[in-house]
């Protein structure tokens with residue numbers, strides 16, 4: 001019964017999730033490989049141009065788990081407000097699968113527009129609440145500010161590439177945030193403690209590719225790393241990430 005056997009084998013394969021990936025900046029061959037490696041990708045966008053490029057790739061046959069629309073906080077300036085408005089209008093008028101990349105960036109280069117960033121972030125979150133959409137959040141050097149704003153909304157937030165303190169991690173979990181870890185933890189020990197203390201059911205895996213040369217193809221190694229830090233089998237980590245992903249996007 002070779003056919004039955006094949007089905008069982010493929011059902012038995014570990015499925016991976018890259019919950020934050022800039023697919024418009026990756027080689028198509030990498031994305032095709034991901035499909036055969038059972039790596040599911042959530043594509044985030046940073047503006048309308050990148051969102052449209054991802055839509056094109058999808059129309060050409062790229063298989064994505066989800067495609068989010070957002071406007072990156074690093075690009076928020078008074079001059080760019082018309083572009084932000086177009087994204088907000090698009091999100092309001094159309095059916096999108098999720099919002100992101102959105103958030104706050106209070107690192108030195110971008111903190112001068114903090115108030116504007118906070119205003120726009122809040123506008124996105126309001127839409128997410130009204131339309132019941134998952135959000136993919138950038139929070140560089142802005143964990144306390146992001147968490148303070150999130151308290152005002154009943155939404156499903158994912159804090160991508162979490163770099164905060166243990167205290168902030170606990171606050172984020174108390175608010176029901178999913179916590180993102182990237183392949184950066186394969187090269188540095190600085191995330192070990194955070195991974196160990198984050199409850200498995202709050203962890204989402206992501207690449208933020210192509211940042212720092214990371215790739216969605218790193219997901220199996222990332223799962224193994226998390227599994228070894230937690231002292232549990234990789235399959236348990238992967239299966240839990242899958243369940244968390246489905247909860248995050250509101251499918252279960």
Ligand SMILES: [Zn+2]
Nearest residue numbers: 020022101208
């Ligand atoms: Zn990103």
